[in-house]
Amino acid sequence: MRVRLTFTKQGPLRYIGHLDLHTLLERGMRRAGWPLAYSQGFHPKPRIQLASALPLGFTSRAELADVWLNAEVNLAELRHRLQAVLPKGIDILGITEVDERAPALQTQLLAAEYEASLPAELASRLPPRLIALLQASSLPRQRRGKPYDLRPLIHALDLYPSPDGERAILFMRLSARQGATGRPEEVLDALDIPLDDARIERTRLIFAS
Amino acid sequence: MLTPEQIETRLERILLKVQKPGRYVGGEWNSIVKDWEPDRLKAALIFPDIYDIGVSNVGLKILYDEINRRADALAERAYAPWVDMEALMRQHGIPLYSLETKHPLAAFDLIGFSLPYETLYTNALNILDLAGLPVHADQRSDHHPIVIAGGHAVLNPEPMHAFIDAFVIGEGEEVIHDLLEALQRHRRPQAGGQAGPAFYREALLYDLARIPGVYVPRFYRTHYLEDGTVSRVETLAEGIPNPVIKRIVAKLPPPPTDFIVPNIDVVHNRASVEIMRGCTRGCRFCHAGMITRPVRERRVEEIVAAARQAIRSTGFEELALLSLSSSDYTHIQELVQAISQEFKNDTLTISLPSLRIETVSIDLMDALRDRRSGSFTLAPEAATERMRRIINKYIPDEDLLRTTREIYRRGWTTIKLYFMIGHPSETLDDVKAIADLCKHVLAEGRKVAGMKVKLHAGVSTFVPKPHTPFQWVSCDTRESILAKQALLKRELRDRNIKLSWTDPEDTLLEAWLSRGDRRLSDVIYTAWQNGAKFDAWQDQRKFDLWMAAFAAHGLDPAFYTHRPRRVDEIFPWDHLSAGVRKTYLFQDFRQSLEGQIRVDCRQRCYACGILPTFANLRRDHPGPAWKCPEVKSPRRAEAPPGPAPTPSLEELPMVGD
Numbered sequence: 001m002r003v004r005l006t007f008t009k010q011g012p013l014r015y016i017g018h019l020d021l022h023t024l025l026e027r028g029m030r031r032a033g034w035p036l037a038y039s040q041g042f043h044p045k046p047r048i049q050l051a052s053a054l055p056l057g058f059t060s061r062a063e064l065a066d067v068w069l070n071a072e073v074n075l076a077e078l079r080h081r082l083q084a085v086l087p088k089g090i091d092i093l094g095i096t097e098v099d100e101r102a103p104a105l106q107t108q109l110l111a112a113e114y115e116a117s118l119p120a121e122l123a124s125r126l127p128p129r130l131i132a133l134l135q136a137s138s139l140p141r142q143r144r145g146k147p148y149d150l151r152p153l154i155h156a157l158d159l160y161p162s163p164d165g166e167r168a169i170l171f172m173r174l175s176a177r178q179g180a181t182g183r184p185e186e187v188l189d190a191l192d193i194p195l196d197d198a199r200i201e202r203t204r205l206i207f208a209s
Numbered sequence: 210m211l212t213p214e215q216i217e218t219r220l221e222r223i224l225l226k227v228q229k230p231g232r233y234v235g236g237e238w239n240s241i242v243k244d245w246e247p248d249r250l251k252a253a254l255i256f257p258d259i260y261d262i263g264v265s266n267v268g269l270k271i272l273y274d275e276i277n278r279r280a281d282a283l284a285e286r287a288y289a290p291w292v293d294m295e296a297l298m299r300q301h302g303i304p305l306y307s308l309e310t311k312h313p314l315a316a317f318d319l320i321g322f323s324l325p326y327e328t329l330y331t332n333a334l335n336i337l338d339l340a341g342l343p344v345h346a347d348q349r350s351d352h353h354p355i356v357i358a359g360g361h362a363v364l365n366p367e368p369m370h371a372f373i374d375a376f377v378i379g380e381g382e383e384v385i386h387d388l389l390e391a392l393q394r395h396r397r398p399q400a401g402g403q404a405g406p407a408f409y410r411e412a413l414l415y416d417l418a419r420i421p422g423v424y425v426p427r428f429y430r431t432h433y434l435e436d437g438t439v440s441r442v443e444t445l446a447e448g449i450p451n452p453v454i455k456r457i458v459a460k461l462p463p464p465p466t467d468f469i470v471p472n473i474d475v476v477h478n479r480a481s482v483e484i485m486r487g488c489t490r491g492c493r494f495c496h497a498g499m500i501t502r503p504v505r506e507r508r509v510e511e512i513v514a515a516a517r518q519a520i521r522s523t524g525f526e527e528l529a530l531l532s533l534s535s536s537d538y539t540h541i542q543e544l545v546q547a548i549s550q551e552f553k554n555d556t557l558t559i560s561l562p563s564l565r566i567e568t569v570s571i572d573l574m575d576a577l578r579d580r581r582s583g584s585f586t587l588a589p590e591a592a593t594e595r596m597r598r599i600i601n602k603y604i605p606d607e608d609l610l611r612t613t614r615e616i617y618r619r620g621w622t623t624i625k626l627y628f629m630i631g632h633p634s635e636t637l638d639d640v641k642a643i644a645d646l647c648k649h650v651l652a653e654g655r656k657v658a659g660m661k662v663k664l665h666a667g668v669s670t671f672v673p674k675p676h677t678p679f680q681w682v683s684c685d686t687r688e689s690i691l692a693k694q695a696l697l698k699r700e701l702r703d704r705n706i707k708l709s710w711t712d713p714e715d716t717l718l719e720a721w722l723s724r725g726d727r728r729l730s731d732v733i734y735t736a737w738q739n740g741a742k743f744d745a746w747q748d749q750r751k752f753d754l755w756m757a758a759f760a761a762h763g764l765d766p767a768f769y770t771h772r773p774r775r776v777d778e779i780f781p782w783d784h785l786s787a788g789v790r791k792t793y794l795f796q797d798f799r800q801s802l803e804g805q806i807r808v809d810c811r812q813r814c815y816a817c818g819i820l821p822t823f824a825n826l827r828r829d830h831p832g833p834a835w836k837c838p839e840v841k842s843p844r845r846a847e848a849p850p851g852p853a854p855t856p857s858l859e860e861l862p863m864v865g866d
Contacts, residue, residue: 011236012231012234012235012236012472013236013472015224015225015230015231015233015234016231016472016473017231017473019474020231020472020473020474023474024472026524027238027470027523027524027525027526028238028524029524030520030524031238031521031522031523031524038556044556056225056230057224057225057230085238085524086238087236087237087238087470087472088236089236195225196222
């Protein structure tokens with residue numbers, strides 16, 4: 001049985017990396033008594049696939065993972081047992097069964113949406129920069145010494161006040177295809193926004209199917 | 210004092226600039242967050258090294274559970290921030306805080322340090338300073354937390370006497386409750402409804418000093434002879450015990466099971482169960498073996514139940530069964546059978562360290578299917594018959610070779626052998642024998658398992674620890690240690706042999722700190738002020754700075770470690786008792802000089818003193834858990850024994866070099 005989890009990564013858990021999140025889920029599922037299917041070989045590992053690595057420091061409202069089990073279990077039961085033993089910050093938003101032979105999540109990922117929460121005074125200076133950035137036909141940049149074009153990786157940008165009106169939200173939809181990943185911190189940098197001032201949250205992952 | 214919210218706001222600006230920020234945020238599964246109700250005593254438990262090392266410390270975990278089980282108290286945790294984090298915390302005015310609720314340490318009533326080894330001392334000072342607290346105990350007021358420390362290193366607490374209000378000597382499970390109750394009794398009303406600690410400090414410390422097993426250094430004064438050794442220790446108030454006898458629990462309480470599950474990768478990602486406490490082998494160099502007496506074992510069913518609950522509660526991938534000498538656990542076969550049966554359907558890795566050098570050990574490891582690490586560890590410690598007799602760890606070469614051959618034959622490709630150099634009277638020939646033995650083990654391994662076999666020789670350097678039969682001997686000199694290590698490096702050039710060793714600077718620092726008297730406090734303070742911290746980390750070591758600190762206070766480090774001693778010398782730690790008589794230790798030392806072996810004391814009691822010290826406890830708790838003989842004498846009134854007698858003056862040779 002293959003199940004797909006949608007979950008949040010909030011609070012202190014934003015300071016743990018991708019591999020650590022993997023281990024955290026694994027241990028949680030063992031505590032919950034999930035009948036995990038293990039890989040063969042000398043170092044058997046549970047078969048868990050995360051859709052996309054979330055950069056350290058980002059929170060998320062929409063992470064996805066596929067997990068293989070070697071028994072059929074009621075989904076509501078699985079969800080209930082796991083949620084009871086997860087540390088604060090991970091809330092299970094949904095659980096579905098998927099076809100065992102369906103393609104891996106990573107290969108189906110097209111884009112990801114992010115919200116960067118910014119101080120209001122900073123946001124007031126942003127609209128002209130935003131327009132300039134969207135109007136550019138290319139945005140040549142370097143990342144880790146490699147030149148690349150940021151512009152085609154940006155699918156959409158928007159700016160609006162936060163619900164409480166105290167901060168501004170910069171919305172970004174960026175490419176997340178394998179080998180063509182737009183990074184929110186690169187967009188902020190291109191907009192001349194200091195990373196220190198922004199809190200970034202991933203809000204949605206968009207898949208092909 | 211900053212509020213938790215203010216601390217969190219400031220943290221947010223720095224956490225993404227440090228390595229592994231997950232160390233500093235808490236939120237782990239099984240961590241316990243209780244409300245800060247005014248009447249509750251708040252305890253901060255601190256392992257003074259980084260999170261990655263401290264989070265799996267079992268001693269603090271026991272205390273964390275003991276305290277949090279009480280309705281009138283709570284316990285939270287803190288660790289030493291790594292140097293990158295410390296710099297940013299100081300720059301942003303963030304005091305050290307607890308992981309559970311982000312309260313500054315200064316808001317706690319009690320700060321408890323675990324000090325299992327001496328190279329943590331400067332970190333403890335640094336932590337007090339990072340908390341914004343006066344580092345010196347005599348500068349703390351009624352509105353500062355009470356600072357306590359426990360752990361193996363504090364069996365000689367004197368080097369840290371200036372910084373710690375009260376030391377717990379021995380086992381903490383019961384005495385922690387005595388401490389908390391004393392704290393509750395001496396709370397004073399807060400001026401203007403302020404939060405934070407408030408005690409009638411003087412009265413509290415006096416009360417603490419009279420709890421069995423608690424040492425409050427301010428009630429003792431050390432007098433010295435002209436040669437710098439101790440002449441006597443004076444008690445400064447009525448009813449202050451001398452000696453302070455360590456605390457033990459008669460019966461080991463149920464082991465902790467709900468271990469903190471770190472959200473990041475740490476050194477020991479595992480649940481553990483302590484199967485027994487103490488050791489009956491009597492290796493003369495071994496501090497733990499002397500200070501953790503008597504042996505008390507847990508029952509097989511209790512261990513299996515705890516292991517089951519620990520794995521269920523944590524989801525860890527590894528379980529460790531801990532003790533000082535697993536092979537000596539009475540029902541080891543039964544235990545291993547039961548554990549392997551319990552987890553037969555799991556992918557769990559089970560480790561059983563500290564096994565004796567005999568083929569039975571391999572059967573035990575086979576039963577636990579321990580092939581994960583691919584290596585098998587044994588600790589012969591010495592390689593010649595003469596040295597083995599001196600240290601009282603006697604394993605004939607034939608036994609070692611038979612065992613290692615069998616280990617390779619059954620499929621382990623790597624054997625780790627632990628040795629120690631610098632034992633008393635050791636020569637270069639004894640050291641060369643270590644290299645020869647390693648080569649022999651490897652050659653024999655190749656005969657049974659081919660060229661793929663490997664050997665890892667871990668060669669540490671002996672430190673003559675307090676409360677051991679070797680407390681009278683000198684440390685090996687830096688030059689001699691270097692010569693011995695050079696010989697090993699020269700001899701062990703095979704690419705299938707990996708050699709590791711301890712730099713002599715690290716050994717000497719450990720020796721000075723473990724054997725120091727009260728004057729070492731000034732040295733530690735100066736060294737810390739000049740930048741010493743993380744002394745256990747080779748890349749952080751600042752040896753010259755320590756030498757300068759000794760010089761600044763007119764002390765010669767060699768006084769502590771490199772001189773002949775009179776057999777009736779009063780050691781700086783003689784007013785602290787581990788329950789083992791000094792006369793017993795001295796007798797054992799004499800037997801060592803004669804190359805006499807003492808067999809496992811389960812076979813024959815050598816009257817080390819543990820039984821008379823705890824005779825009433827032993828009487829009250831009969832049964833198989835305690836491995837010392839039954840006490841038959843009538844019950845004695847609960848009067849603490851007098852000061853440990855010193856050896857008679859007729860045998861007054863100088864010992865050492």
